[in-house]
Amino acid sequence: MKTNTYIKGNSLYHKADVRAKLLFTLLSCILIFLDPTISNLYCYTAFAVLLCVFSVGIKETFNNIKLLLPIVGFMILFLPLQSQKGEALLAIKDFVLVSDHALNNLLLVANRFIFISLITALLLQTSTNNDLLLGLRFFRLPYNAALVISLALCFIPSIASVFSEIRESQSLRLPNPEEGEESKKGRFKKLFPSLTAVLVYAIKSIPITASGLELRGFRGKGARTSYNKLNWGFSTFTQIVISVILPLIIFTVWRNV
Amino acid sequence: MKKESVALKIAIIAILTAVVTVFTMVVRIPTVKGYLHLGDVAICFIAFTLGPITGLICGGLGTALADLIGGYASWAVVSFLVHGIEGLAIGLIINKENVKFWQKLVAGAAAIVIVAGGYYLLSGLFLTGFEAALAEIPGNIGQAGIGVVLGLAVSEAVKKAYPPIKDLIW
Numbered sequence: 001m002k003t004n005t006y007i008k009g010n011s012l013y014h015k016a017d018v019r020a021k022l023l024f025t026l027l028s029c030i031l032i033f034l035d036p037t038i039s040n041l042y043c044y045t046a047f048a049v050l051l052c053v054f055s056v057g058i059k060e061t062f063n064n065i066k067l068l069l070p071i072v073g074f075m076i077l078f079l080p081l082q083s084q085k086g087e088a089l090l091a092i093k094d095f096v097l098v099s100d101h102a103l104n105n106l107l108l109v110a111n112r113f114i115f116i117s118l119i120t121a122l123l124l125q126t127s128t129n130n131d132l133l134l135g136l137r138f139f140r141l142p143y144n145a146a147l148v149i150s151l152a153l154c155f156i157p158s159i160a161s162v163f164s165e166i167r168e169s170q171s172l173r174l175p176n177p178e179e180g181e182e183s184k185k186g187r188f189k190k191l192f193p194s195l196t197a198v199l200v201y202a203i204k205s206i207p208i209t210a211s212g213l214e215l216r217g218f219r220g221k222g223a224r225t226s227y228n229k230l231n232w233g234f235s236t237f238t239q240i241v242i243s244v245i246l247p248l249i250i251f252t253v254w255r256n257v
Numbered sequence: 258m259k260k261e262s263v264a265l266k267i268a269i270i271a272i273l274t275a276v277v278t279v280f281t282m283v284v285r286i287p288t289v290k291g292y293l294h295l296g297d298v299a300i301c302f303i304a305f306t307l308g309p310i311t312g313l314i315c316g317g318l319g320t321a322l323a324d325l326i327g328g329y330a331s332w333a334v335v336s337f338l339v340h341g342i343e344g345l346a347i348g349l350i351i352n353k354e355n356v357k358f359w360q361k362l363v364a365g366a367a368a369i370v371i372v373a374g375g376y377y378l379l380s381g382l383f384l385t386g387f388e389a390a391l392a393e394i395p396g397n398i399g400q401a402g403i404g405v406v407l408g409l410a411v412s413e414a415v416k417k418a419y420p421p422i423k424d425l426i427w
Binding site: 033063064074075077078079105106109112113121144149151160191192195196199200202204205206209210213214218 | 262263264265267268269270271272273274275276278279280282283284295298299302314318319322325326328329330331333383384385386388389391392407410411414415418419422425
């Protein structure tokens with residue numbers, strides 16, 4: 001099972017400091033809501049697509065967009081519902097299928113959705129989980145919260161693997177493993193013993209993990225010394241300043257064009 | 258181990274967050290409009306068994322992590338809020354030893370309203386627009402409903418299979 005979205009690469013965005021990328025992503029997602037002009041939103045989306053292409057390649061950009069297509073499809077499908085306002089662009093007799101108001105709204109929401117999805121996906125695809133956690137720690141994420149996320153990320157693969165092992169062994173307990181019930185009800189029924197077994201396994205590992213943490217000196221009072229830190233220098237400072245100024249410049253320039 | 262131990266609390270939250278993420282990502286039952294996942298089963302189980310605070314943190318964090326890892330990063334904040342509140346509400350309604358049937362019904366109804374309403378409201382406001390968000394309501398109702406029923410059943414089964422689980426409630 002995939003447990004992180006990081007894609008190895010050597011692009012400029014890969015090399016950028018994770019703190020700058022976090023700020024840039026957050027600020028871009030806020031600014032996109034402050035600019036309701038369609039032409040500007042096209043520019044933002046095109047910018048996000050280009051950034052994706054140059055950072056993670058055409059194939060991964062296509063994969064990112066592919067995940068969004070069903071939702072954009074639903075937006076288009078529900079277009080007639082909001083087409084009762086505005087001038088009719090497409091109608092069957094008296095029923096307006098597409099109005100200028102609805103089309104404008106669709107383009108606005110779809111562009112915004114694609115931009116937010118691509119820019120957040122890009123952050124995760126160009127930064128490792130460890131770097132992201134260190135970046136969040138820099139922005140004062142509490143030590144205990146970072147520890148929880150880090151431990152959870154470590155446990156996801158092992159719990160997933162235990163889950164599939166339990167499901168396989170449960171299916172072998174049937175008279176003929178090939179003859180399973182195909183209905184959704186049947187599938188849920190078959191899942192029940194597996195779910196219980198996985199939860200018991202996970203809960204049994206809680207006291208062991210807690211003992212392990214205490215044995216390693218964790219007492220919950222203040223952060224422990226960490227050798228794994230992000231560097232701080234002129235380059236990082238410049239990147240952070242750029243990550244704040246760039247979205248603001250783009251926002252101001254495009255708004256006034 | 259002391260019940261008040263911070264290490265124990267961290268271990269409880271971390272492992273159960275991982276459980277919510279795995280249940281959300283591993284079991285996906287395809288439907289016409291997308292897929293149903295079992296994340297709600299894990300959230301309801303946690304809220305029923307271990308109370309509102311654990312339900313709030315593990316429900317929110319687990320589903321947000323599943324969204325981030327699964328490529329649906331834009332939904333992570335929405336999932337964090339909706340499923341976190343779902344876990345909190347269920348835990349607050351059912352947080353006793355002898356739970357009555359009407360309490361289970363109220364908890365189930367609350368979970369359905371929070372998940373379906375929360376996704377409709379938040380994704381309508383910030384992501385997809387209200388018309389497209391409307392299409393998600395039936396799927397979310399089904400998913401939350403199944404989550405509550407299975408979550409309750411699994412909670413009873415786990416309590417019988419591993420009685421020391423009571424020591425982990427805080």
